[in-house]
Amino acid sequence: MDGIIGEYREPTDAGPRVTLVFYPGAFPVKWNQCSVAAEFFAEYFADVGEGGLTEEAERRDFVGSVGYVLNELIENAVKFCAGGTVVIDAGVDAGEFVMVVSNQVCADAVDGLRVKFAELLDGDPAELLMQRVEENAANPDLTTSGLGFLTMLSDYKARLGWRFDPAPGNPDNALLKTAARLQVKSS
Amino acid sequence: MTDTTTRPSGSDTDIKGPGYRVWFDAPARTVHFEGVLRLSTSEYKPIEDLLDRVLLDHPALGLRMTELQFLNSSGINMLYKFAIAARKKGDIEVKVHGSSTIPWQGKSLPNLKKFLPTIVIALD
Numbered sequence A: 001m002d003g004i005i006g007e008y009r010e011p012t013d014a015g016p017r018v019t020l021v022f023y024p025g026a027f028p029v030k031w032n033q034c035s036v037a038a039e040f041f042a043e044y045f046a047d048v049g050e051g052g053l054t055e056e057a058e059r060r061d062f063v064g065s066v067g068y069v070l071n072e073l074i075e076n077a078v079k080f081c082a083g084g085t086v087v088i089d090a091g092v093d094a095g096e097f098v099m100v101v102s103n104q105v106c107a108d109a110v111d112g113l114r115v116k117f118a119e120l121l122d123g124d125p126a127e128l129l130m131q132r133v134e135e136n137a138a139n140p141d142l143t144t145s146g147l148g149f150l151t152m153l154s155d156y157k158a159r160l161g162w163r164f165d166p167a168p169g170n171p172d173n174a175l176l177k178t179a180a181r182l183q184v185k186s187s
Numbered sequence B: 001m002t003d004t005t006t007r008p009s010g011s012d013t014d015i016k017g018p019g020y021r022v023w024f025d026a027p028a029r030t031v032h033f034e035g036v037l038r039l040s041t042s043e044y045k046p047i048e049d050l051l052d053r054v055l056l057d058h059p060a061l062g063l064r065m066t067e068l069q070f071l072n073s074s075g076i077n078m079l080y081k082f083a084i085a086a087r088k089k090g091d092i093e094v095k096v097h098g099s100s101t102i103p104w105q106g107k108s109l110p111n112l113k114k115f116l117p118t119i120v121i122a123l124d
Helices: A030-052 A056-080 A109-123 A123-139 A148-155 B041-057 B073-089 B101-115
Strands: A002-006 A017-022 A086-093 A094-108 A159-166 A172-181 B010-013 B014-017 B018-024 B030-037 B061-070 B091-100 B122-124
Touching: A017 A030, A017 B010, A030 A056, A030 A086, A030 B122, A056 A086, A056 A148, A056 B061, A056 B073, A056 B101, A094 A109, A094 B018, A109 A123, A109 A148, A109 A172, A123 A148, A123 B018, A123 B073, A123 B101, A148 A159, A148 B073, A148 B101, B010 B030, B014 B041, B030 B041, B041 B073, B061 B073, B061 B101, B091 B101, B101 B122
Parallel strands: B030 B061, B061 B091, B091 B122
Antiparallel strands: A002 A159, A017 A086, A086 A094, A094 A172, A159 A172, B010 B014, B014 B018, B018 B030
């Protein structure tokens, strides 16, 4: 079940880096805490990353973009978590903001996820997004929108990657790490 | 266990939850979105119902987003589906008022035109 899909990269210690671990067994993660955690990372790194973002518009864009992308990653991790911890690891590295959110999924789900992730990266994100919304409108009973990764790719130009590993101590689960990278400054 | 902190309150045309409010100003034919909307897909149902209702009853509608700081992908899905419903209904004018200082709006609102080509998007 090991393997990497897309442009998977983890933060390094070369720049500022923060890791946050939720232990849902003792402390269930509530939906609104996804947003709080994402905002913490966005606000924190707006001030520490490469001397901080001093231009108001630049800072606003950074906080908005990191807040959106990371919130989506954490919502996914909480929604699809099959037990174990949810880990958020993020840092600034070579002009990019690098985020990795990890959670466990059922080992049975891995093959399906691989196909889904590969399809996301193969197609044109703007077109896939349009198709998906039209499908959602035609099927009002769907409980997930499927727009998280598509909006990250299409509207935020995020670079995405995924990594599967065995889950420590649980042969029924796999450890899924989802990586997203955003350009910190356009210059 | 139900998480009561995310349960919306208010009436059918004035939906309030922790950190957000969505309400219909009937005289101005405008739906106001305010605060931070990061609900799960099923939690958007009351807001979807409000949008469906006002769409049926009005030939012209405004959506005011200038006070909506964040919207997650499930909320964006709701908005785009509204645009598709308006396209299918036909004979309707929809105008969106947004803010260029709120990043998600500059990135995701323009897509509304793909689903409803006649929509007018004004970013202050």
